[in-house]
Amino acid sequence: MLIQDVSTDDDTLTVDLSDGRSIAAPLAWYPRLWHGTPDERSRWRLIGSGQGIHWPDLDEDISLEGLILGRPSNESQKSLNRWLSARSHSASS
Numbered sequence: 001m002l003i004q005d006v007s008t009d010d011d012t013l014t015v016d017l018s019d020g021r022s023i024a025a026p027l028a029w030y031p032r033l034w035h036g037t038p039d040e041r042s043r044w045r046l047i048g049s050g051q052g053i054h055w056p057d058l059d060e061d062i063s064l065e066g067l068i069l070g071r072p073s074n075e076s077q078k079s080l081n082r083w084l085s086a087r088s089h090s091a092s093s
Contacts, residue, residue, distance in 0.1 A: 013026075013029075032055070032073070
């Protein structure tokens with residue numbers, strides 16, 4: 001089973017799998033996706049031969065295993081705050 005397609009809306013990450021299933025998870029589980037723009041969230045690529053997803057603009061990686069197991073991001077609040085600060089500085093430049 002591999003990831004075939006990925007989509008997001010304002011609240012949900014949806015991943016379509018090669019076996020016909022779809023997995024949906026709340027965007028709130030993945031703060032970098034949550035804080036990303038729809039355009040940033042639309043730019044993703046498969047990694048690990050379809051076992052994961054990478055969003056280069058958001059420096060976010062999510063594994064298929066983590067999605068299947070219902071694991072939210074394990075990024076620390078300190079790391080997220082650093083990332084958010086860097087985003088706000090680059091946006092104001």
